[in-house]
Amino acid sequence: MKKAIIPVCKLLGLLLGAAAIVFAAVQAVYWLNLDNKFMFLLHRILNKITDRVPRDRRF
Amino acid sequence: MSKKTDRGTRSRFYDGYELARYRKWRGFKDSWVDFREWLTEKKISGELIKADPVRAFKALTTYHWLAPYLGSGSMLDRTIDDAHGEALLIAHKYMQFLLKSNVDALVKIIRADERFGKNEYAKKMVIFEQDTSPILIGGFPNLTNAVEEPYFGILAAANDQHAGHYFTDIIDSYGLPSDSCRNSSIVCGVAIDDQLPYYGACLITSNAPCDSSVMNSSVVERRLKIPSIQGCTPMRWKDEDTREYAVAHVKEVIKFIEDCTGETFDWDAFFKTVRQYNEETRIQHELWELAKSPYYPVPSVPNLLYRSFQLSFSSGLNENCAKIGREMLAICEKCVREKINVRPKTRHRTLVCGAPASYYMHFSTWMYECWGVNTVAVLNNLSHHEYICEDDKEEALWGVAQLWEQAIMRRHLVGGYENMLELFEEYERFNCDMIVYYDNITCKGSKAITGMVQDIANERGIPLVWISHDLIDPRNIPRSEMRRQFNDFMSTVMNEEPLDASLLDFDDSKGW
Numbered sequence: 001m002k003k004a005i006i007p008v009c010k011l012l013g014l015l016l017g018a019a020a021i022v023f024a025a026v027q028a029v030y031w032l033n034l035d036n037k038f039m040f041l042l043h044r045i046l047n048k049i050t051d052r053v054p055r056d057r058r059f
Numbered sequence: 060m061s062k063k064t065d066r067g068t069r070s071r072f073y074d075g076y077e078l079a080r081y082r083k084w085r086g087f088k089d090s091w092v093d094f095r096e097w098l099t100e101k102k103i104s105g106e107l108i109k110a111d112p113v114r115a116f117k118a119l120t121t122y123h124w125l126a127p128y129l130g131s132g133s134m135l136d137r138t139i140d141d142a143h144g145e146a147l148l149i150a151h152k153y154m155q156f157l158l159k160s161n162v163d164a165l166v167k168i169i170r171a172d173e174r175f176g177k178n179e180y181a182k183k184m185v186i187f188e189q190d191t192s193p194i195l196i197g198g199f200p201n202l203t204n205a206v207e208e209p210y211f212g213i214l215a216a217a218n219d220q221h222a223g224h225y226f227t228d229i230i231d232s233y234g235l236p237s238d239s240c241r242n243s244s245i246v247c248g249v250a251i252d253d254q255l256p257y258y259g260a261c262l263i264t265s266n267a268p269c270d271s272s273v274m275n276s277s278v279v280e281r282r283l284k285i286p287s288i289q290g291c292t293p294m295r296w297k298d299e300d301t302r303e304y305a306v307a308h309v310k311e312v313i314k315f316i317e318d319c320t321g322e323t324f325d326w327d328a329f330f331k332t333v334r335q336y337n338e339e340t341r342i343q344h345e346l347w348e349l350a351k352s353p354y355y356p357v358p359s360v361p362n363l364l365y366r367s368f369q370l371s372f373s374s375g376l377n378e379n380c381a382k383i384g385r386e387m388l389a390i391c392e393k394c395v396r397e398k399i400n401v402r403p404k405t406r407h408r409t410l411v412c413g414a415p416a417s418y419y420m421h422f423s424t425w426m427y428e429c430w431g432v433n434t435v436a437v438l439n440n441l442s443h444h445e446y447i448c449e450d451d452k453e454e455a456l457w458g459v460a461q462l463w464e465q466a467i468m469r470r471h472l473v474g475g476y477e478n479m480l481e482l483f484e485e486y487e488r489f490n491c492d493m494i495v496y497y498d499n500i501t502c503k504g505s506k507a508i509t510g511m512v513q514d515i516a517n518e519r520g521i522p523l524v525w526i527s528h529d530l531i532d533p534r535n536i537p538r539s540e541m542r543r544q545f546n547d548f549m550s551t552v553m554n555e556e557p558l559d560a561s562l563l564d565f566d567d568s569k570g571w
């Protein structure tokens with residue numbers, strides 16, 4: 001039983017480690033290149049939406 | 060966006076935009092610090108959504124002034140572009156503190172906004188106009204303060220240079236004077252366009268003698284429909300005769316808050332806030348001492364923003380303010396003690412006066428990178444620097460009155476010539492060798508004195524450059540024009556060559 005658990009744990013560890021590395025790499029690429037561009041696009045979209053909200057200018 | 064061109068340091072950016080195609084490579088160690096701290100900054104920004112996702116979504120799709128905060132990451136990059144080593148770490152820590160404080164403030168406003176449904180917080184909040192320190196709220200532990208104007212104007216434009224157009228155009232089309240300070244125009248525009256959040260038990264306005272209090276208070280009051288009182292303190296605080304009146308008025312404001320909220324002023328809680336305020340002030344005095352040294356590492360923009368925040372927003376109410384101040388102090392002391400030079404491009408040490416352009420907050424960063432002009436002190440930030448009495452009630456209220464009287468801008472922009480001419484003492488104190496004077500073309504108080512300042516500088520042989528700008532609206536004086544004014548001064552008056560010629564002239568007029 002014990003013998004069977006060890007390789008499973010190792011495999012899980014490896015998978016987790018690989019996932020962490022991929023996650024960190026994706027984050028690094030996002031940080032390096034995409035973050036500000038994505039936010040810029042989102043900002044433009046939000047401006048388009050808020051431009052169309054009806055406003056009451058009488059008070 | 061157009062494709063990349065070869066433009067030296069600027070080749071990293073899209074033509075016409077202050078938007079980088081990729082991040083600056085700072086070497087392994089500094090890039091790691093940059094990446095690590097960016098992760099923290101993303102986490103902090105995420106709190107705006109996490110706190111109440113539904114309300115946050117509604118706010119983002121309702122308020123035009125909120126979207127520019129998506130640019131905070133880019134703004135942060137721009138303002139710390141000139142930093143490395145200890146300076147980079149300090150800059151990140153300062154900016155994270157500001158980011159966190161701003162996110163917390165916005166979360167508070169969004170959570171209390173009755174536009175998105177009735178709630179228990181709305182009537183627990185007391186709104187303070189930006190020139191009026193919220194320190195008194197320390198005496199009301201069940202209440203919380205909100206300072207909202209900077210979020211509509213100054214801070215929004217710092218994130219996106221075009222953030223204010225929408226609102227200035229509204230006040231122009233409404234028939235209000237178009238030559239008023241943009242600081243007030245924007246807030247008026249927000250009020251007219253019904254974009255003020257609905258919340259608050261009452262409003263404390265300021266009597267700063269400029270457009271900002273005179274014009275926007277009345278419009279904001281009409282829209283908000285909550286009781287308001289003017290934090291009316293004398294301008295001539297050096298005159299002892301004004302003291303009695305000033306203290307009486309602070310008492311009136313306390314009574315007003317009590318009447319509006321049903322709460323009672325708690326002196327013990329108030330003195331606790333005062334002690335915290337004094338601790339923030341003590342740290343600031345020590346930082347100013349270190350700023351006299353050539354090894355002072357704090358880059359100019361975080362320097363400017365942190366102190367403004369401490370005076371106008373925290374005033375002892377934000378525990379993190381002193382905490383971050385102590386951390387920064389330790390790093391600064393180390394740099395000065397061990398003579399670590401993290402500002403190696405410095406050719407000139409400058410004192411900066413006047414209101415900086417919000418749409419070009421990183422002008423100081425550019426001055427350093429292009430010309431080696433290092434901003435070591437900001438006159439506006441040297442406003443109120445006294446300690447407030449920690450045990451006597453009358454004395455403490457006098458301290459509060461002084462804090463209001465000497466608020467940022469009030470002292471050094473519209474506070475009378477005696478205060479404004481303090482710039483020459485501060486120039487000596489911080490061992491500067493030039494002065495950069497931001498000339499906000501709509502700030503009438505400071506404009507009135509320009510001739511006198513120039514005459515004194517000429518007499519004393521102090522190099523002084525005026526940089527005209529329009530505070531929150533780059534359409535009249537764009538960033539490139541501000542750079543041109545400085546370039547002309549450096550090449551003709553100072554007779555110098557730039558450190559990086561690719562930064563002399565470029566187009567960043569379009570985005571962020």
Ligand code: SF4
Binds near residue numbers: 472473
């Ligand atoms: S820049 Fe001048 S006019 Fe504008 S708010 Fe400040 S002191 Fe008032």
